[in-house]
Amino acid sequence: MSGQASGPAPTATLGAPVTRRRREFLPTVFKFQSLFGLVLVFAAAVVYSPTKNGQVLFLDSGNLFNVVRSISEIGILAVGMTLVILIGGIDLSVGSVLGLASVGSASLLVDNGFGVVPVVLIVLAIGLGFGVVQGVAIATFGIQAFIVTLAGMQIARGLARIFSGGQAIAITYGDGPGQAPVVFSLLGERTFGGLVPIPALIFIAVAAVAVVLLRVTSFSRHVYAIGGNEKAARLSGVPVMRVKIVVFGICGLLAALAGIVHAGQLNFGGPNDGTGYELDAIAAVVIGGTSLSGGRGSVAGTVAGALLVGVLRNILALRNIDSNIQLLIIGLVIVLAAGLQQFRPASVS
């Protein structure tokens, strides 16, 4: 149990003088394996990047921000997924909830003439509610999260199709009827001199909040405790049910947020949007070093994991590697990351 005990306060394991006979290098590598992996992949990308007129294309600032933008939706999903996996759960519904939120946003804006603020609030509430219902089913009826969210995945996709009549909705901007307020198109824009994509900022903000949440609050201790040993956590007074419901609620909320970002980036809401995204999110979490059996891992690792996949995809595309080979390589990276976890000392949270 030392694993989850040190979870919420990792500094105690790493830097503090009270610990530890073991040399500190190895645990650090394992704890931040995806960060080290990211640095390695990044360095490899710089070396292998094609150049044009002496310019390293990978390092082009536009390209680097494209990488962050390209993973921002998966990244937002993966932050919620990290919490769920930390309590030993899984959420297969996030891709479908993203689709529901995406087509829901488009429909409310275009067909129903709602303003941006009500749309965002309504859609976020739908995502939150969806997650909470799943959390309640899991926590109170004791059904496995895999089953509940597998059902949730079908239900959210079905709702998205029913809601939209099976039709994708294109978003046009303006003041007229059937047009969305122009401010919504900001999600597809870049700021700071046209460089930093807004979705990337949203992703970074979400990740930052989650990192803080998992460092300084009692919620954090509960999450790691449930993932480490649910029975022990319950016996020691952790409100297991409540925490589970909150965690699945947050995951659903973030999936809806990602869906809003999706619709804003593409000016489009499609009922089939986000198909398979749950697996990309899980991949980012696993590469980020979070254990699928719960109790060990971090949001920072997930962020690095998502970026690692983004950089890898980008450099493979820049080098014109065949898309099927790309799938193989990403798959191998997931196996490698999960394999490394097997060698992880038990003391590393």
Added chain:
Amino acid sequence: MAACAVLAAGTACGTTHENSGASTGQPVAARTCHGPTGHYTIGMSQANVAEPYRQRMNDDIRKAAAAVPQFTVNFADAAQDNAKQVDQVTTFVTQQIDLLIISPNEATPLTAVVKQAYDKGIPVLVLDRKVDGDAYTEFIGADNVDIGRQAGQYFANVLLPQGGKIAELRGLAGSTPAKERSDGFDQGIAGHNIQIVAAQDGDWLQDKGEQQADAILKANPDIQAIYSQNDPMAEGARIAAANAGRPDLPITGIDGLPIEAGGIKAVQAGRISATFVYPTGGKEAIDAAEKLLLDCQTVPKTQTLSTQLVTKDNAAQVYDALNRG
């Protein structure tokens, strides 16, 4: 943390050609043309290679480009994901490609990124499915309404000149080609006393087409022909018809892919009565690229590809012609 590292590296490396190169609304054809002595990289962004039609489009492009030594074509597959296709186009722009060919998964989500490429002076050839607006160099594609109309006329003039009852197998509900192939067909049969007594969605798929045709034949045993909006559904309908004891029921398809598993071979084997070729435009795209890049010429904004009726009489001939390229 990790994100900041990337952000910092991004701002540190500075040289952004994003701001320097963008000039909106300029005529673009000449910008990347360096004549026949140049070497050119072409980016081909495909919506979903898992569909045989789109695989064939890539093959047509690959084959045509192989005959042009100045061209290198990079292929990307979006696997039916709009967001992924957007990323791929931005990556192509980073690679500073000389020409973009794109077959969009959907029109609206790809419009902005295609416009970005176009505004940077990269000629853009749009295949099969359009983007919104006019920020592209040329659209190359067939006219689905016209193909549907020709199919309707084939029913009116050849299959059922006396009129009669038929069924329609439609593509995926909500997809543009499904609507257009329906509308065109209705125009083609108008005034010829042909009645569509049953119309069901087969989602472009063979097994779904078979299921729907099964049900249709049970409910309407008196239909005299089936119009299927693509070949795989027509193949499914043939199985259903055989099971219903109607092996000779006339069934037509659309697409006519010149591959072993495609509609032309099915017509030749007698499983489909007739099909209409839906050309990929792959070869035409490379022809247009030659005009733009090697000859520094301009191309028309729209190139509509014509279809071709395939029956048992000309199937072998059409198959060979399309594969000769």
